[in-house]
Amino acid sequence: MINDVQTWVSVAAYTGAGLAMGLGAIGAAIGEGYTAAQANFAVSRNTKLSGDVFKSMLVGQAIAESASIFALVIAVLMLFYKMPDATMIKAASLLGAGFCMGFGAIGSGIGSGLPGGQACIGLARQPSIGNRLTTNMLIGSAVCQTPAIFSMVVALMLIFIDFSKAPLFPTWAAVIGAGLSTGLAAIGSGMGGGFAAGASCEGVARQPETAGPVTTTMLVGQAVAQTPSIFGLLISFVLMFKAFPESTTFAASAGLLAAGISTGFGGIGPGVGNGMAAEGAVRWVARSVENAGGLMRIMLVGQAVSQSTAIYAMVVSLCLIFVV
Amino acid sequence: MKEIRETQKKYCSLALVTAIIIGFFLIIAGQSSLGKGLILGTLFSSINFALMGEVLPHKVGKSRGKTYLISLGSIVSRYVLLAVPIVLGIRFPDRFDLITVIIGIFMVQLVILWDYLKSAILLTHRKKI
Numbered sequence: 001m002i003n004d005v006q007t008w009v010s011v012a013a014y015t016g017a018g019l020a021m022g023l024g025a026i027g028a029a030i031g032e033g034y035t036a037a038q039a040n041f042a043v044s045r046n047t048k049l050s051g052d053v054f055k056s057m058l059v060g061q062a063i064a065e066s067a068s069i070f071a072l073v074i075a076v077l078m079l080f081y082k083m084p085d086a087t088m089i090k091a092a093s094l095l096g097a098g099f100c101m102g103f104g105a106i107g108s109g110i111g112s113g114l115p116g117g118q119a120c121i122g123l124a125r126q127p128s129i130g131n132r133l134t135t136n137m138l139i140g141s142a143v144c145q146t147p148a149i150f151s152m153v154v155a156l157m158l159i160f161i162d163f164s165k166a167p168l169f170p171t172w173a174a175v176i177g178a179g180l181s182t183g184l185a186a187i188g189s190g191m192g193g194g195f196a197a198g199a200s201c202e203g204v205a206r207q208p209e210t211a212g213p214v215t216t217t218m219l220v221g222q223a224v225a226q227t228p229s230i231f232g233l234l235i236s237f238v239l240m241f242k243a244f245p246e247s248t249t250f251a252a253s254a255g256l257l258a259a260g261i262s263t264g265f266g267g268i269g270p271g272v273g274n275g276m277a278a279e280g281a282v283r284w285v286a287r288s289v290e291n292a293g294g295l296m297r298i299m300l301v302g303q304a305v306s307q308s309t310a311i312y313a314m315v316v317s318l319c320l321i322f323v324v
Numbered sequence: 325m326k327e328i329r330e331t332q333k334k335y336c337s338l339a340l341v342t343a344i345i346i347g348f349f350l351i352i353a354g355q356s357s358l359g360k361g362l363i364l365g366t367l368f369s370s371i372n373f374a375l376m377g378e379v380l381p382h383k384v385g386k387s388r389g390k391t392y393l394i395s396l397g398s399i400v401s402r403y404v405l406l407a408v409p410i411v412l413g414i415r416f417p418d419r420f421d422l423i424t425v426i427i428g429i430f431m432v433q434l435v436i437l438w439d440y441l442k443s444a445i446l447l448t449h450r451k452k453i
Contacts, residue, residue, distance in 0.1 A: 021403070025396065025399055025400065025403070028399055029392060029396040029399050030392065032399070033388070033391045033392035033396075036380075036391045036394075037388045037391050040391075051326060051327030051328070052327060054327060054328050054380055055327045055328060055330075055331045057380065058328060058331055058332075058376065058377050058380055059331065059436055061376065062373060062376065062432060062433055062436060063433055063436065063437070065376075065399065066430065066433055068399060068403070069403075069406065069429060069430065072403050072406055072407060072410070073410060073426055073429070075407075076407045076410040076411060076414070077410070077414070080410075080411050080414040080415065081414050131440075131443060132444075134440055135440045135441070135443065135444045138436065138437055138440050138441075139441075142437060
């Protein structure tokens with residue numbers, strides 16, 4: 001068995017491609033399945049509108065699957081692109097790219113399906129505002145894709161940046177950590193954004209005249225829910241671009257890997273939690289629009305508190321990178 | 325399903341026409357690989373969207389578990405199809421530019437977003453008048 005560097009780069013590229021596409025398909029399939037399941041409910045509620053519900057479902061699913069198309073692009077690039085620099089660091093960075101894109105697409109896939117499903121139900125409830133409802137759904141779904149876009153950007157950087165001049169130890173751990181940081185943190189933000197967007201479609205269908213304040217609250221809530229994935233992105237950039245001195249001790253490598261894991265896992269809960277806070281606010285703004293200002297304040301305070309654990313995780317990551 | 329066919333026809337033709345017009349100007353400007361890449365990506369994006377619509381009636385009316393299974397099967401088969409233009413972009417960079425192939429793959433989604441956002445902007449503008 002040939003055991004040279006080129007072989008290891010190929011092994012990493014194939015494994016990374018499998019991880020990117022395999023994990024990436026999970027989110028889109030769940031999101032699309034959720035939309036279809038809600039379409040069942042909508043059609044059974046108002047059978048005359050089955051054509052419109054199908055149309056809404058098709059458009060919603062087309063946007064929802066964008067995250068897994070990002071994963072497909074990364075997977076195919078890793079499978080067929082001839083890497084000019086075959087080094088062991090490149091092997092590690094390809095593995096990191098696979099983790100980053102695979103995990104990063106899960107949340108956005110699931111999250112984007114939620115507004116699609118709610119739009120189908122809303123359409124059965126309020127057929128006259130179908131266009132407004134679909135616009136709202138599309139805006140919400142598109143914002144849900146942001147964490148997957150961050151993941152794709154980091155994955156592309158890991159594939160194409162030349163790390164060959166950096167020392168193998170501990171850079172191998174830094175590049176895998178960079179992939180894990182953005183990829184894992186994106187899960188929570190993608191799902192959280194979907195909660196807010198789903199509630200927004202539900203709210204617009206209940207009270208069409210509140211569409212303006214509902215959409216504004218949704219966008220603010222989604223923007224805050226994206227913060228944990230921005231923390232993940234920040235740690236990934238530090239791990240990719242900081243010049244680490246050569247160190248063959250296992251502790252130095254473990255520290256950088258742990259930095260990525262800390263912000264990655266640490267971002268999942270706050271992303272989901274922030275989305276729940278936004279979902280509640282959006283739902284109640286639709287029912288009580290005169291209290292929109294107060295509801296938005298409560299949402300932002302709740303999200304700030306929910307965010308704190310992601311900040312702790314980021315502080316620990318920064319300590320692991322710069323202090324330990 | 326008349327509505328699905330109309331939606332597919334509308335967005336697929338809009339995406340293809342947009343890609344062909346942009347591609348035509350790119351080819352005239354001497355950027356042949358950019359233009360061809362965009363058209364190739366958009367063509368496969370449209371086929372993907374058309375296949376998506378064909379699967380839709382099979383998803384509705386089934387249990388949640390079956391719906392998930394059909395969704396997963398549909399995604400995997402359509403993604404194998406979407407991989408074709410990317411592989412062509414990587415293997416033949418002189419004929420198809422990889423970046424424009426990737427942009428083309430998202431052309432249907434971009435057209436859908438643009439169509440609804442344009443309607444929303446026009447509606448707001450009319451209300452102000």
